[in-house]
Amino acid sequence: PKPLASRIALVTGAASGIGKAIATRLAAEGACVVIADLDLEKAQAAAAEISAGSPNPGDVAIGVQANVTDETQVQQAVDAALLTFGGLDLVVNNAGLSLSKSLLETTVADWDLQHNVMAKGSFLVSRAAAKVLIDQKLGGDIIYISSKNSVFAGPNNIAYSATKADQAHQVRLLAAELGEYGVKVNGINPDGVVRGSGIFAGGWGAKRAAVYGVPEEELGKYYAQRTLLKREVLPENVANAVFVLCTSDLSHTTGLHIPVDAGVAAA
Numbered sequence: 338p339k340p341l342a343s344r345i346a347l348v349t350g351a352a353s354g355i356g357k358a359i360a361t362r363l364a365a366e367g368a369c370v371v372i373a374d375l376d377l378e379k380a381q382a383a384a385a386e387i388s389a390g391s392p393n394p395g396d397v398a399i400g401v402q403a404n405v406t407d408e409t410q411v412q413q414a415v416d417a418a419l420l421t422f423g424g425l426d427l428v429v430n431n432a433g434l435s436l437s438k439s440l441l442e443t444t445v446a447d448w449d450l451q452h453n454v455m456a457k458g459s460f461l462v463s464r465a466a467a468k469v470l471i472d473q474k475l476g477g478d479i480i481y482i483s484s485k486n487s488v489f490a491g492p493n494n495i496a497y498s499a500t501k502a503d504q505a506h507q508v509r510l511l512a513a514e515l516g517e518y519g520v521k522v523n524g525i526n527p528d529g530v531v532r533g534s535g536i537f538a539g540g541w542g543a544k545r546a547a548v549y550g551v552p553e554e555e556l557g558k559y560y561a562q563r564t565l566l567k568r569e570v571l572p573e574n575v576a577n578a579v580f581v582l583c584t585s586d587l588s589h590t591t592g593l594h595i596p597v598d599a600g601v602a603a604a
C-alpha cells in the first residue's frame with residue numbers, strides 16, 4: 338500500500354502555491370485530502386486536478402470554502418473531513434498572506450489581518466482538529482507552514498514575521514500539550530518559494546524585488562544564488578518535507594522546525 342493509505346488530511350490555503358503542492362503530494366501518497374481555502378472555486382478546481390484519473394474522484398480530494406479566521410467555517414472544514422472521509426489524521430496550517438510593509442507603513446488593520454489569518458487562524462484549525470485527534474486515540478500530525486522569517490529578521494515585513502514567530506511558538510506549545518495523545522506537531526520554515534506562489538504574484542514579489550534591487554522576473558534566481566545549495570526552492574520541496582514529517586519514519590520527531598530554504602538560514 339501507499340505510505341499514507343487510509344490517512345485523512347486537511348490542508349488550509351491549499352487552492353494555490355505551497356498548499357496545493359502539499360495536497361497533491363499527500364494524495365499521491367494515498368491520503369484523502371480536504372482542500373480548504375477562502376476561494377471555493379479554486380479549492381474545487383485544485384481537488385478536481387488532484388483527483389483526475391481516479392475512478393472515484395470524490396474519494397481522493399474535495400474542495401471546501403473556509404476562512405480560517407472564522408471559527409464556524411473552520412469547524413465545517415473539519416466536519417467535511419469526518420463526513421466525507423470518516424476521520425482526520427493530518428492537518429497542515431498553510432493558509433497565509435503577506436502585506437510586506439515596514440513598521441511605519443503598517444496600519445492596525447494590516448497588523449490585525451496578518452495575525453488573524455496566520456496566528457488566530459492556525460490556532461482555530463489546530464484546536465478544532467486536536468479535539469478530533471484526541472477523541473480518535475490514533476495519534477496524528479499537525480504541521481505549520483511557518484517561515485524563515487519566524488526566526489530571522491528581514492526588511493519591511495514586521496506583521497508577517499511576528500505572526501510567523503507566533504506560529505512557531507504554537508508548534509512548541511502544542512507539541513508539549515498533545516504529545517501524550519500521540520499527536521506530533523512540527524513546523525516547516527520555507528524561504529524564497531517564488532514560482533507558483535500567489536503571495537509573490539500578488540505584489541510581494543514586486544516589493545521584494547524592489548528591496549533587493551533586482552527585476553521581479555529575476556527574483557527566483559536571486560533567491561537561489563544567496564542559498565548554500567544555489568537552488569531555487571519550489572512548492573514541491575516544501576510538500577516533500579510535509580510528506581516525510583508524517584511518515585512513520587519520523588514517528589519520534591515533534592516540536593521541530595525544518596528549514597526548506599536551500600540553506601539560506603544556515604548561511
Ligand code: NAD
Nearest residue numbers: 350353354355375404405432433484527529530534535536
Ligand atoms: P499562496 O497565496 O499561493 O497561497 C496561500 C493560500 O492561502 C491562497 O490559496 C489563499 O486563498 C489562502 N488564504 C489566504 N487567506 C486565507 C484565509 N483567511 N482562510 C483560508 N485560506 C486563506 O502563497 P504561498 O506562497 O503558497 O504561501 C503558503 C504559505 O507558505 C503561507 O502561510 C506563507 O506565509 C508560507 N510561506 C511562503 C513562503 C514563500 O516563499 N512563498 C515562504 C515562507 C512561508
